[in-house]
């Protein structure tokens with residue numbers, strides 16, 4: 026399945042170059058370690074995250090598998106160094122109901138998505154609308170690219186999949202910008218339960234124990250977002266009332282349809298009269314935060 030570390034040295038170098046080209050203005054990046062031992066407490070996450078769908082006589086849907094894309098990630102997931110770490114109040118994002126499900130398609134495990142696995146999903150009586158890992162990808166890019174993160178005010182990001190697998194994304198990780206590479210890294214994460222930066226021993230992404238409230242500061246305000254909330258607010262003005270002394274948690278759905286329904290949310294707001302994408306919503310939240318904290 027996954028090749029042992031160190032076999033494709035030249036190929037990796039080539040790929041590192043291509044990867045870096047996309048990421049022009051950033052610093053040189055450390056590499057990723059390939060293999061981590063699953064934490065015992067979350068071992069079952071692997072089973073939960075992998076679809077029970079039987080290996081089907083799958084067609085030629087996949088030209089290049091996510092597993093091959095995961096091999097690309099041998100070259101390393103870069104990190105971004107941000108300003109700060111003075112203890113100013115910060116924000117935590119939680120993405121709920123993320124559609125990130127792994128299944129064996131043909132001979133390989135892949136992260137299911139409605140474009141590449143339409144036939145597979147149809148054969149297994151799945152609704153393609155439920156398979157939208159791109160929503161999580163775009164949402165993560167929007168969070169991690171934000172000036173709020175670069176100014177060091179993003180404390181953590183948590184993602185909980187529709188299957189209930191919870192993982193943490195460190196704010197200084199740089200998520201692959203292309204979908205194929207993103208799919209590779211999520212596949213690797215859900216199978217191996219963590220992804221570590223070489224030389225640092227730090228887990229940049231790791232599957233953790235539920236519930237997410239174990240990791241949220243006790244005194245933080247937890248705000249949920251939904252178009253269907255009756256409380257329509259101007260995000261800018263709303264933030265000024267909640268976000269000045271302690272950390273604030275923003276909870277959004279990373280799915281195409283439905284509403285997030287989490288018992289730890291204290292305030293449910295709509296920030297537009299229109300249904301927005303999760304990524305656009307995050308961008309609006311981050312803009313409001315930047316204005317509030319004078320981050321330019």
Ligand SMILES: C[S@@+](CC[C@H](N)C(=O)[O-])C[C@H]1O[C@@H](n2cnc3c(N)ncnc32)[C@H](O)[C@@H]1O
Nearest residue numbers: 250251252277278283295296297299300301303
């Ligand atoms: C693609 S939407 C999911 C659609 C779902 N019908 C809804 O509005 O909850 C993804 C996420 O973006 C957020 N969202 C979308 N439109 C919003 C709005 N007008 N106000 C607040 N949050 C919104 C919600 O957190 C939602 O779960």
